[in-house]
Amino acid sequence: MTLNKPWMLRGAFALGAIGLVIVLMQVTLFGKKSDAAKTSAKPLPLVSVVRAEARDLPVKLSAHGHVVPLNQVDVRPQVGGTVRGIHFREGDEVKAGQLLFTIDSSDVIAQLERTQASAAQIEAQVDEAERDLARIKQLAKLRYYSTSAVDTSTSKLESLKAQHKAVQAEVASSRLQVERTRIAAPMAGLTGALAVHPGSLAQTTAAVPLVTVVQIDPIGVEFSLPESQLARLLDARAAGTVRIELQTPDGNRLPxxxxxxxxxxxxxxxxxxxxxxxxNGARSLWPGAYVELVIDAGVSRGAIVLPPQALLEGPQGRFVYVLDQDNKAQVRPVELLRLQEQMAVVDGLNGGERVVAEGHAGLKPGAAVRIAARTGKDA
Known part of the structure; x- marks a missing residue:
């Protein structure tokens, strides 16, 4: 159709202009929506990874402990009485068998003398009964005494011998009581504070000992380790490879x-x-002191090590993020065995896994990540 009239040409131009405006508006709106979609898309988390490495690692454990005596004796009286003498000064080092205390022995000595007198009296009666029995036996052979008389004399002698044996036991007991009034050191060691003084009453039922003696050389240190280290420690102990060192106050190490x-x-x-x-010959370690220990428990074969910052703490315990083949983070529970040489020794990995070392913020299980840097061997 030919547009040969002016009003028809003007209408065609108007319609074309309107169509062009609509197209431009659609292009503009679509461009804005595309820009908004690009703007709303979040970038993948940026992380650095490290390869879980298996090493033959010396097992070095650290611990804190307190110095304790390996031997300690509370010196208590075994007989009651007045303290007559103290033969050392509190804080002295004493030798085994050295006299420490003397307790009034007048009562026990009197008891000993009484039992000794009784023993002597019964011993005389035994001698007389033995002579009577011998004479009766001789006369019985001549039929001056009957067999029953011999039996009576024999029974009397046996009864007196039993009494003599009993009184001899009393004598031994009384003599022991006398010996116990002299209290000697049961072992060599360092004495503590005195609980009595000359003239004090020493009682066998007292709650506080007269003095405490502790062994000072050698001396012990009591400490504790996590139960996870027990198997390794026992293996090393059986193999004779356990080594322990103590940090002395002057900075030296004492094996x-x-x-x-x-x-x-x-x-x-x-x-x-x-x-x-x-x-502890130098007396540098004192009971009750706080010390630091280093324990060498052999070698751990194939120990898995990671940077400490790779470990995270959750409600179920420690874990790490391991990257799968699609670079997606997966949660892997681990157990921290110890920190050594600025590395964390863990259980729960096989070695070779790619573990997220940094960039945990906002990271969730199954999330894809971008690897910004690689650290460690073959990461």
Whole structure:
């Protein structure tokens, strides 16, 4: 159709202009929606990863403990009485068998003398009964005495011998009581504070001992370790490879030896109590002091190590994020065995896994990630 009239040409131009405006508006709106969609898309979390590495690692454990005496004796009286003498000064080092206290022995000495007199009296009666029995037996052979008379004399002698044996036991007991009025040191060691003074009454039922003697050389240290380390420690102990060192106050290291492993694990703390022995000739270690220990428990073969910052704490315990083949983060529970050489030794990984070391903020299980940097071997 030919548009040869002016009004028809003007109408066609108007319709074309309106169509162009509609197209431009649609393009503009679509462009804005595309820009908004691009703007709303969040970038993937940016993380750094490390490869879980298996190493043959020396097992070095650290612990804190308190110095304790390996031997300690509370000196108590075994007989009551007045303290007549104290033969040392509190705080002195004493030798085994050294006289410490003298208790008034007048009562027990009198008792000893009475029992000795009784023993002598009965002994004389026994001698007389033996002579009578011998004479009656001789006369019985001549038929001056009957057999019953011999039996009577024999019974009398046996009764007197039994009485003599009993009174001899009383004499021994009284003599022991006299000896106990002199109290000697049961072992060599360092004495503590005195609880009595000359003139004080020493009682066998007293709650407080006269003095306490502790062994000072060698001396012990009591400490505890997590139960997770018990199997490794026992293996090393059986192999004779356990080494213990103590940090002395002057900064030196003092070697010692493991002397005790408790037979139960504390169910409240999940720890095991141990005790080590250390030489203390210089008297640098004092009972009750707080010390630091380093325990070498052999070598852990194929230990899995990670940077400490790779470990996270959740309601179910410690865990790490492991990347799968699609670079998606998956939760893997782990157990922290110890921190050593600025690395975390863990259980729960096989070695070789790619573990998120940094960039945990906002990371969720199953989320895809971008790897910004790789650290460690073959990460």
């Amino acid at each position: 010692g030896s493991l002397v005790f492993v408790n037979n139960t694990v504390n169910t409240d703390s999940g720890t095991i109590t141990l005790k080590a022995s250390f030489p």
